Amino acid sequence: MPGSVLPEREFRFHDRQPDLPDAMAEVVTGLSRSAKTVPPKYFYDATGSRLFDDITRLPEYYLTRTEVGIMRENREDMARAVGDRACLVEYGSGSSEKIRILLEACRPAAYVPVDISRAHLLQSARAIYEDYDWLAVHPTCADYSRPFALPDIASALPCVAFFPGSSIGNFDPADVPGFLAAVGAVVGRGGRLIVGVDAKKDADVLHAAYNDGAGVTEAFNLNLLKHLNDLLDADFDPARFEHQAEYNPARGRIEMYLASTATQSVRLNGAEIAFDTGERIHTESSYKYDPDEFLELAGAAGFVQQRMWTDERGYFMVLLLEYAG
Ligand SMILES: C[S@@+](CC[C@H](N)C(=O)[O-])C[C@H]1O[C@@H](n2cnc3c(N)ncnc32)[C@H](O)[C@@H]1O
Numbered sequence: 001m002p003g004s005v006l007p008e009r010e011f012r013f014h015d016r017q018p019d020l021p022d023a024m025a026e027v028v029t030g031l032s033r034s035a036k037t038v039p040p041k042y043f044y045d046a047t048g049s050r051l052f053d054d055i056t057r058l059p060e061y062y063l064t065r066t067e068v069g070i071m072r073e074n075r076e077d078m079a080r081a082v083g084d085r086a087c088l089v090e091y092g093s094g095s096s097e098k099i100r101i102l103l104e105a106c107r108p109a110a111y112v113p114v115d116i117s118r119a120h121l122l123q124s125a126r127a128i129y130e131d132y133d134w135l136a137v138h139p140t141c142a143d144y145s146r147p148f149a150l151p152d153i154a155s156a157l158p159c160v161a162f163f164p165g166s167s168i169g170n171f172d173p174a175d176v177p178g179f180l181a182a183v184g185a186v187v188g189r190g191g192r193l194i195v196g197v198d199a200k201k202d203a204d205v206l207h208a209a210y211n212d213g214a215g216v217t218e219a220f221n222l223n224l225l226k227h228l229n230d231l232l233d234a235d236f237d238p239a240r241f242e243h244q245a246e247y248n249p250a251r252g253r254i255e256m257y258l259a260s261t262a263t264q265s266v267r268l269n270g271a272e273i274a275f276d277t278g279e280r281i282h283t284e285s286s287y288k289y290d291p292d293e294f295l296e297l298a299g300a301a302g303f304v305q306q307r308m309w310t311d312e313r314g315y316f317m318v319l320l321l322e323y324a325g
Contacts, residue, residue, distance in 0.1 A: 006085065006109050007136045007153055011129045014151045018116050018143035024232055024269060031273045031281065038228070040170050040256075040284040041116050041143060043220060045227040049120035051220040053095050058216060060208040063166055066316040067196045071101045071164075074309045074318070079105035081192055081306070081320050087112060087157035089186060091144050092167045096124040099162065103132055108160070110136040110153050116143050145171075145179070150186060159187045166198040166316070169253075169287040173297060180301030189325040193303060197317050199310075200288045203247045210245035210254050210286070218243035221256055224283055234268040244280065252293075256284040291317060 023042075030037040043052070056064035071078065079102055082088060086108045090099055093113030103111075111128060115121040118141045125139035142148035161183045171179055183193055210217055221243045225236035244257040260275035267273075294317075295305055303321040310317045 007156060009134065009136050011126065011137050011139075012151070013122060013125075014138060014140040014142075015118070016140065016142035016148045018141060018146075018148070019231060027228060027232060028268060028271045028273075031268070035282065036273075036280065037282045038224060039145070041145065042227055042231075043224050043283070044115075044117040044120075045223070045230065046117065046119045048220060048223050048227060049094065049117040051216060051223055054216045055212070055220060058212045058214065060212045062205065062209060062315055063198055066311050066313075067164060067166075067318060068098060068101070070309050070311055070316060070318050071098060075101050075105045077307065077309070078102060078194060078318075078320070081194065082106045082108055082160045083158075085109050085157065086160045087154050088162060089150065089154060089159050090114065090162040090164075091183070092163065092165060093121065093124065093139075094165065095120070096128050098164045099128065100131075102162070103128070103135070107134065109157055110138060112138045112140055112151060112154055114140045114142050114144055114148075114150075116141065145175075147182070154186065159191060161187050161191075161193040162195075163193065164196040164318075166196055166286065168195055168294075169198055169289070170284060171287075172285070173287060176297040177300040180298055180303055184302050184323040184325070187323050189323055191323045192306070193319075193321045193323070195298075195319050195321065197294050197319060198286070198288050199314055199317055200252055200290055201313075201315055203249060205315075206247045206254055206288065207245070210256060217245065221245075221258060221283055225258065228268070232268050234266060236266050237264075240264055241281075251285075252288050254284075254286040254288070255282060256286070257282055294319070 084107045087110040088108040089112045093115045113125050121139050129137040138151045222238040225238045228234045240262050241258040257280040259280045263277050265274045306322050307320040
């Protein structure tokens with residue numbers, strides 16, 4: 001029965017090797033489609049993680065500021081939902097900044113940050129371990145869009161899941177219930193998930209957030225090609241692609257693309273991919289939800305709403321959900 005014995009305080013890294021061996025097949029399959037795609041997880045090498053952190057500080061990028069504001073204002077309520085002996089599992093933990101708001105207000109026994117970006121994960125998790133001298137920290141490098149094994153500590157304690165940053169918006173809506181059901185299996189019946197969801201809003205506000213004036217989102221998008229060059233021995237020339245991001249109101253999502261500025265072909269470890277001028281790679285969708293739309297998807301996975309916190313403008317929502325199984 002989880003929860004009886006507090007774990008030893010330790011820092012232990014668990015590497016589930018998410019970049020091997022499927023990346024080549026996944027990327028070539030996506031680039032061989034008539035509408036070319038590469039999943040957004042390939043943004044995140046060490047440079048991509050650093051560029052994402054830069055994005056969070058941009059004036060146009062309201063998401064991080066708004067979510068952090070909501071969390072600060074409601075942190076006592078959120079902390080009560082986490083409790084003092086839980087294992088806090090954070091999906092896509094990145095720089096592990098938002099978790100600090102919760103850690104100032106409650107005392108989970110263990111923190112399991114899960115992220116695909118190995119070096120950034122290790123650095124951020126180490127900083128948490130040093131700053132909170134009562135907390136066991138188990139960074140886990142894994143791809144959360146596929147089944148993966150959490151460390152044993154997650155079965156030894158009751159788990160609470162945390163999924164901030166509107167990263168749930170990167171899943172196709174049809175895939176959200178499947179992902180949330182996997183989270184439900186981790187937290188168990190009666191267990192909790194705190195999830196940050198970006199709301200539908202004025203298209204100009206959305207457009208600006210993904211087309212910043214300083215060009216950081218452009219650099220972040222183009223860095224995906226450099227990451228593929230390193231990971232798959234490819235020869236993309238980022239100078240021959242351009243960043244595009246647009247809001248698709250019919251689908252309620254920002255769509256991010258890399259458009260080829262020339263007719264060209266690119267090699268990936270033996271495979272050859274041809275591009276026409278103007279042909280695009282779809283690199284990310286970022287779905288925006290009305291509360292009811294999201295709650296319906298969560299409900300299909302067995303989660304019910306306990307609380308919803310939002311900001312004055314209704315730009316962003318942080319939901320506390322309970323797994324009913
Ligand atoms: C949009 S950032 C959000 C970072 C942070 N949670 C925040 O709220 O600011 C997404 C994070 O999830 C990680 N990530 C993206 N796709 C992933 C996947 N399939 N598996 C594991 N981590 C992933 C990235 O490395 C990155 O740190």
